[in-house]
Amino acid sequence: MADAEIIPIGTRGRAGRGSGRAKPSSASRNLAAKRTTAKPAAKKAARVTSRPRAVPDAIEQVTTEAVPQPAPTDVPPAAPRPATTTSDRGPVAGISPAGWLAMLEAAAREVFGDDWEPRLAEVLALLRRRLAGEYDVDEFGFDPEVTEKLTLALLRPIAEKWFRIEVRGVENIPDEGGALIVSNHSGTVPVDALMTMVAVHDHTGRFLRLLGADLVFRMPFVGEMARRGGATLACNEDAERMLSRGDLVGVWPEGFKGIGKPFKQRYKLQRFGRGGFVSAALRTGVPIVPLSVVGAEEIYPLVGNVPALARLLGVPYVPITPLFPWLGPLGMVPLPSKWLLEFGEPIRTDELDDAAAEDPMLVFNLTDQVRETIQQTLYTLLMKRESVWR
């Protein structure tokens, strides 16, 4: 800290900075330190010898001066900062076109690295293609390009840096062919679904197709984004269509009961719907992969609900958390809990025949089996976690 440059506050009794008057204001006089007579004199002498006075005193910036140095430094004392001169006060008038170009080039180099030209060309080509509408979506409205290059790229830092997601049992996700990932649902806002999407894509390179409630598709913007991200309505027709195409499908059978449960019921699985997901897997003969998510419960601890407002808005609940709505938009920032994702061993359904899907007892048993697996894994994961935050 010996070399720290000390920038004093105020103008030390000389003409006020920028005030334009020869006489300093009383405020700046008060700010000036009481000095012994020797120091200013020494400083003045040094200044006069070091450089010629080219600019009026009024806009001269006082930067380096004779603050007593504890030791003679390696910085040559004869190189004080040059005075700041301003010849052009217009906002951009002083930058030539070449200067702009150089700035842009430097910025491009900063963003894209040394091979910025081909990469910028690539980005521009992508932009142009997007603007011309020359891209493909599948029958569900899934846009892989936007999902991979934009949505997942935006979510990835949240998954890695904010929630520090730890993934176990990735080998249980099949590398190809259809599979149904069944997970617990929590966290007031379905952040867990998005984070699962990121985790699955980053660990297996496959897109996870989400099954969402019809409320998702009724809401403006949300529904549009959901379809673009590969989600579709959670109904048997769509689930079976996706599974038989060989997609990796994610389902949260607890639905709003799970995601909107009070904080005190955290990590207690709710009823698993009517087992529709099991019959969809049975009909298409794909494995069911149970997924347990620990950490999502704590991101927005739901401590209250406004049922009247919820009815008015046509949503299942209006959440009250310790931070929302008290802190306004700031309360919408999820708490940085530590997340653990564990994919369990796949439950095979291809050995059962087609009639199995029509057997309600078998469907209920399988549903219970999946639910129990997830619940037990949740308990073991909770034991492994040091605390909510780490």
Next chain:
Amino acid sequence: MGRVVLVTGVSRDLGRRFARVLATTEGIDRVIGVDVVPPRGDVGAMSFIRADIRTPVIAKVIAKEDVDTVVHMSVIATPGSAGGRLTMKELNVIGTMQLLAACQKAPSVKHLVVKSTSTVYGASSRDPAMFTEEMQPRRNPRSGFSKDAAEIEGYVRGFARRRPDVRVAVLRLANVVGPHVVSPMTSYFRLPVIPTVLGYDARMQFVHESDLDRVLELAVTSDVEGTYNVAGDGILMLSQAVRRLQRATLPLPGFAVGQLGSVLRQMRLADFSPEQLSFLTFGRGIDTTRMRTELGFEPAYTTEEAFADFAASMPAASRLSGSLTGRAVSSLQDLLPPASEKAGARG
């Protein structure tokens, strides 16, 4: 002895074109076109009879001409062209009832082909991604064209029950586009600025007009029966379609789009009906597996190609050269050396 085909709704372009194509088909002796107003344009070998299908006159025509195949294309989607919603409903529903009653009385009739629409499935947030023929609409249509179409299909099913000896084929077509098509959808896309529903993006499928002719011809000449979805391959999002047209959009909340629609309707610029609004909000997809496997029809145009053909037919003057951002991107692109050249120099 060849067949005698009666085609309804030939005054409009699609009907007239199909009747003309059908008249040149092998194995078909005669094509009789029926409508309340004479068709404008070339009718080819088709013979036109001016008759209103809402009156029992149609029964006389069928009996006199010894018609064995009836192609019902007289389902109007635009109240504007018919002269109001009431007339449209009468033409659609009463017309179909009269026509089917006449068919039921005529022993000569052996085949019935109905051009229906995928609008019968409705469009809502609770829809599955793709409708198969067995699926019912999630919300029954309460007004307009989709209700008419649903009622017409109901009458056709009733007819099929009463005359089991008649082969009935119902084709549910996605939106037909092409250079000559005038429909609510094409007039919507022909607007200089396209209003869209803010926060929603609809999935759409299109059928090219030439594929419409082909699939109807196939339904007349082959011996398939039942209901079939007909659409080109693939899906186009509304936003994507508008970008391909290089048109400007005006995103508005749903209710405002509806109000704008009624203003446009009064100005005769576009027919913007409530069911079209829900279609533009949620979109719809129909499954065409049965069209391929049972009907044996392969569309020549995919959704994308059909729309591209339609877009190419639009007057160039009204097409903007691209949005501001698009122009900025392409001018930036011109500044840079081509990516391939660069890569070659490096590699």
